[in-house]
Amino acid sequence: MIIFWAYISAIGLISIGIYGLLMKRHAFKLIISLGLISTGVNLLLISIGYIIGGTAPIYPKNLNISAPMVDPLPQALVLTAIVIETAILAAALSLAILMHREYGTLDVRVIWRRLR
Amino acid sequence: MIIRRIFAALFAIFFFISAYVLIADIGFGNNKMDDLVGKYYIENTIKDTTALNVVSTVVVNYRGLDTLGEVTVLFVASVSVGVLMARFKGSKLWNVSTTPIHITAGRILFPLIWIFGAYIFVHRHLTPGGWFPGGAVIASGVLLLMLAFKDYLPSSKLITFSESISGSLYVLVGLIGLAIGGYFLYDFVYRTYGIGTIGTLISGGFIPIVYTIIGVKDGVELSGILHHLSRDDTE
Amino acid sequence: MVPHDIPYSMIIIATLLIGAFISGAFAKMRKSLGIITGIIVLSLSFGFSIASAIDVFTNGVRIELAGGWLPPTGINFYVGPFSAVVVSIGLFLALISFIFQYKEISPEKAPAYLPLFILFVAGFSGMLYTGDVFNFFVFMEILSISGMVLIASLESKHSSFAAFKYYVIASLSSSMFLVGVAIIYSSTGILNMAFLSESIKGVNSDYIKFASVLIILALAAEAEMLPLGLWVPDAYERAPSFISAILASLMGISGVYGILRFVNVVFPGVEGIRYVTTTIVIIMALLTVFVTELVAAIQNRAKRMIAYAGMAQLSIIAMVGILGTEASSAASFHIINIMLVEFLLFMTTQYFTGMGDALGKNNFSVAILLSIGALAAIGMPPFGPFWSKLYMVISAYTAGCPLISIAIILGSVAEVYFFARVLYHVWKSGIKIASCPEKRVAVLMLVALLIVLIGIYPKIVISTVLPKMGSDLAGVSYLDNVLSVVGWSL
């Protein structure tokens, strides 16, 4: 059986992120877990577009390519996705700072109880 | 607590195995190029746009609307950091002492850094890199200034204005395409006027124009985030 | 009647984006300048959306290409009757809410707040218009990030935690959506919804089933369905009322629309998938209706209760919308009504802070408005939702799902109970509260009038607008419409 290492690392990152989401109750830890998940998803998308022995989808100046090019579309999607995730991350961290100011702690479950 | 941990670990392992079994069948590294769209992009990029970097072409030209959305999301990020931090007014975040070395290095390096950033995003239709690093380099130039000159803080008006101008310019380029070619974000440079020779700086249709705009916007946006974050909260 | 060769939807998006970019800068100079820019931009795009709706209803569906690339390679907008009408209503409500709120916003917040609000509307319009899976994702992110920040932006109490909750769920669901898109792309090589619906038929259906579960779950977070819709009550309660109003009437609708688009248009070609998608949507929706109506009955805070009631209505729409063309037109009727009613309810609860308030004695006009909203939400006869609920009950029954009809009726019974409590407290004598400026009452009267008008003349809506909207929502001839532009077939 052939083992697809790229898939293993992608899915591994996603599962570790899910584990963190289930286990952790510190706001920064939740954000870190979600960051791991999104890195894993990006890796999954890129490895889906990969072709063994392929080259990067950039033509040399003389336009001769020896090997087939890998699929450019997933790369374009990931370029977009990375920036979007960073944007969410920046907003989430500002929210966390606000939360710390309001409640004095970042323990999500404590805040949850204080809400009631 | 320990039960919770075991449960979470089991769930993660279960997820890992099931997802791997399911996804491994898709086949890693096989040539899935009956992939209609990916194949079309690779075969037609040069004919359609004269750009060498297929990914850049996809990002800016074939799927330009996504990139407009992406730039908008980055704008949202900068604005949201601004609005959430708006309560905290004050001076600078860094209270590092500046030395003559800092100042001299800042004076010399700053223009070079900006030139390098501009070089990066102007050449994106020829070489790899994506548009983000160029903007990041520009923002790092601003950071250098902020570190070297203690009193220098980019005025928030300047940042807001350049943000809005560069964002509007991208939409305006799209609207020019609409006026000339009949479609929003139409590549009027190559497909209407035929400007560009393959492999030179002036090629790839409107990719260099768009990349310059979003590179500048990106740099401004990141400087904006730096600026919003660098307010001290001595209330 | 209106010029035909203008790509209205692209212009709407472009207008909104430019407006968002420049309104911040103008607001930095003077707050009033920013407000005026926002009003101009929103009215302009509202005008364009009306024009596009007229155009769509006279000349049929429009496919608008971005960059001039034909559909499977480029991104296209699909402006059908449904999206044209719903975007018009959404922009109308956004305009009203924008005029409503300009006094609440401090000049320091305005430069950041105004762009966020306009971008929220832009994300909503883009989600309804787009015909591309990944582009849908991008607009969804614009919507959800700006919505998330809007919830916390004015720093009302506990709003930061409510927004953080939404962040965790939205971020997780966006990752799930991306995995779903990755799986679909890996097995078909296409991202365009219309072409996907054709080329998805030939591939191994197990992948697509997995992907469909992921995508529906991801969209359920946006569609306010449990279990992922848990963020809703907190967020809508803690956010300022005019923000809750616009979030409640736009965000949930866009999520439900996404679910219906995927279930009705993208997936149905796959062998045996109907069973999977229908089951998961109906289970989640029934769970949501059951739990929320129950929990809403024991709430003491009016805004939280209305948030729960709105969740139940959205789930009902999602359930009914997947049952075929006739049921889809019933669902789209209810979507129109629900957008108006939720908006009115949240706007008026601003002046109704708790169950102890006696709104009727101090503030007669607002109390009337709130009563209209509450009665309409229950489904009382002279108001719009009565007809749409009746229509949904009948069409769900004829489509062979009496269970859904029963759920709708039982839900309404529960709503009678808890909205009656609200009405009782509104008209009972008690404490004094702040009064509401007359201008705002006049603006809200407009919305109430629309609800009443739809209730009195339901036939006009049912016979003219609904059939086309229903068949659009059910995905009838979606592929043919796109193919007619391309001029070639797979």
Next chain:
Amino acid sequence: MTIDPILLLEIVLTIIMIISAIIAVETKHLVAALAMLGLVSLQASVYFLILQAPDVAMTEASIGAGLSVGIFAYAFWKTGETEEKLENLEEMDKGVLIK
């Protein structure tokens, strides 16, 4: 039998990546967790390079390992939380006042 060096690199990368991800989630020290998150991003960008995606690799390296880590560090500094401080929930239930 010869081993393809790229394959060896992939295996090593995968193992290190997963270990650092686990550390990032499990450690009590937030700064260490952040460092590990940056390391994961950096390794992911090496992976993108192996998978022939240079554009993505450069963007991921600059964003994932640069910008996000910077924003994170700022948030740590601003909130003063460098370790995972958790309250004892059972004591809280018993009515012991916290802060």
